[in-house]
Amino acid sequence: MSELLPDAKPNILITGTPGAGKSYLCERLASQLKFEWLDCSKIAKENDFVEEYDAEYDCPILDEEKLMDHLEPLMAKGGNIVEYHGCDFFPERWFQAVFVVTCPNKTLYDRLKDRNYNEKKLTSNIQCEIFGTILEEARDSYKTDIVFQLKGETKADAHMSLKTVKNWYRMWKRK
Numbered sequence: 491m492s493e494l495l496p497d498a499k500p501n502i503l504i505t506g507t508p509g510a511g512k513s514y515l516c517e518r519l520a521s522q523l524k525f526e527w528l529d530c531s532k533i534a535k536e537n538d539f540v541e542e543y544d545a546e547y548d549c550p551i552l553d554e555e556k557l558m559d560h561l562e563p564l565m566a567k568g569g570n571i572v573e574y575h576g577c578d579f580f581p582e583r584w585f586q587a588v589f590v591v592t593c594p595n596k597t598l599y600d601r602l603k604d605r606n607y608n609e610k611k612l613t614s615n616i617q618c619e620i621f622g623t624i625l626e627e628a629r630d631s632y633k634t635d636i637v638f639q640l641k642g643e644t645k646a647d648a649h650m651s652l653k654t655v656k657n658w659y660r661m662w663k664r665k
């Protein structure tokens with residue numbers, strides 16, 4: 491994909507452990523910034539971009555190639571908020587900013603319990619949050635000066651996160 495067209499809006503990646511608060515933020519961001527919300531889990535399910543099913547973790551295994559092919563033309567236009575609970579397989583050139591949503595374990599545990607995650611899936615996601623796996627993945631996959639950490643526990647956190655992303659966008663437009 492060539493660089494963004496001169497007057498295109500940027501592409502933003504919102505990532506983080508399942509339950510951290512990505513969708514809650516993306517929904518508000520997309521409507522307030524007038525960006526396209528691309529929820530990759532939803533897109534994968536709707537288009538059957540699935541390789542196989544992992545029974546142990548009770549989740550489909552994403553066919554990353556098919557998802558990339560689907561997203562490529564959309565990313566070229568810019569103005570997208572891409573949401574996914576992983577980030578190391580996207581082309582680095584796609585994103586002008588990466589925001590990692592984090593959440594304290596107790597709250598995350600309660601949220602994932604509400605989703606009826608099985609014990610194994612619950613434990614592995616909580617461990618992922620404890621070890622900061624997604625934040626590390628983001629820092630390993632993108633230039634550190636475009637990776638930012640947000641909090642996703644409370645309404646005040648959401649308010650702050652919206653402000654942070656909007657401020658980033660305002661600075662980006664001035665470049």
Ligand SMILES: Nc1ncnc2c1ncn2[C@@H]1O[C@H](COP(=O)(O)OP(=O)(O)O)[C@@H](O)[C@H]1O
Nearest residue numbers: 508509510511512513514642643644645647648
């Ligand atoms: N900042 C927040 N303040 C209060 N509740 C939140 C916040 N972020 C998420 N939630 C709640 O936590 C649950 C999981 O949030 P969600 O955005 O679906 O997580 P994710 O998309 O990261 O899996 C939802 O019930 C949502 O309403």
